[in-house]
Amino acid sequence: MQKQLNLGQLKLKQDVQTRWNSTYEMLQRLLSAKDAVIATIAVMRQELALNNDGWEVIESAATILKFFYDITVEISAEKNVSLAKVILLCDIMNNHVKAHLNNTMLPTRVQLMLNTLDNQLEKRFSNIEKHILYSGSSIQK
Template sequence: MATSRLETVQTGLGMQVKRLIQDVPTRWNSTFYMTASLLEQKSAISLYAADHQLPATLTASDWTLLEKVNTLLAPFEEITKQISFATSTTSEVIPSVVVLKRLLAKQTTEDSGIKTMKATLLAAMGTRYQIVEAEPLYSVATILDPRFKDRYFTSADNSKLARSALAQEVEKNESSSLQTTTTEAADPATKTPRMTAEPNTSSCFTGLYEEFLQEHAAEQGGTSSTATQVQIETYLAEKTIHRTESPFEYWGKNKERFPSLAATAAKFLSAPSTSLDSERLFSTASNILDEKRNRLSGDHVETLIFRKKNLPMYLNLNPKNLNYQEE
């Protein structure tokens, strides 16, 4: 009955009919969606409260506080979506954490009422990601991403550890008999590079990424003694590419200049930073094999899933084959 009445109010105000979103304890971003839904339906909710004498209503200060909470949670939502792309990699973890921490640490005149919330979120991030920069999985991936390199480490010690871990990984690849195979995996002529995400023009982090790049300019190392160190120092001394460009395309073009680094990049930039993409694959399987198509063999299901996942990328790289879409 309440939903029906709210829809009537929305229609009367000329608004799009929408239901309010409820908060779910196990999904943090549902809190953001709930506050966004309330703010969007502020006029309808206020009119509903006046007409039906709700036992509890939101005051003007409550609405102001909701707006501030929603603004504070927006960067978390942006990063959640950013690392949920199929093209995301572990290299985005450290820059995202560092930039988000700086955003939370900034004090503004709009912090009244949410200072404790900001401090709590900042402290929680410091606890959860305390050693993330020391983890080779993240540090090597970050330094091998031409969008970030070594510019987002918060201390000189962490930067040196990342360089050292990178040198060890490169030397390990060079001594491995599988180096040739790994190098070919980075070649876009033999493997399909993943697509670059569209730039987010309304980002909550406008200027913060560039701010870090300016603060942490490339530092020249000592005298190079090996070919590996020469590659690393030359690579790090060059300017980073724009954040919206594709690191996979970069390594495809520069694999001959930095063969050892390209082979290592193929290893560390290959996996998404979350399990969302694999979870989406389970949804694809359930859409293909359902109660009306339950006689498909396992091999056929696997083939259809593979085509569903990879055909769009193949068609994008080969515009002449777009006639396959019609078939």
């Protein structure tokens, strides 16, 4: 279908639960191939068609998850990441989620995703900068 529409030929990606960025990559690929996906579904499986609200959920979720993708790429690019940088990035991720939680224009499903992200960040990284062993690493001389 992509070839018939004179679009770049991209394979869709599948989410992998154990890979942090795979959800973002899957949604981004789906958005990149949106026209071909819509055309293919219209011909082959109309009952799977997404309405505008469904596409809005995908776009909003991908936008929010891109931030986490970029942080992961940055950390992965470094051979050694300082604990000070990890603490800073945890704080930035938390602020990113909190800022979007206040956006009442986001679809309900995206709000639920943000609530989950907020809860998981809180569970894993709350007060990380206050932990005595970690706080010493972020003190500037």
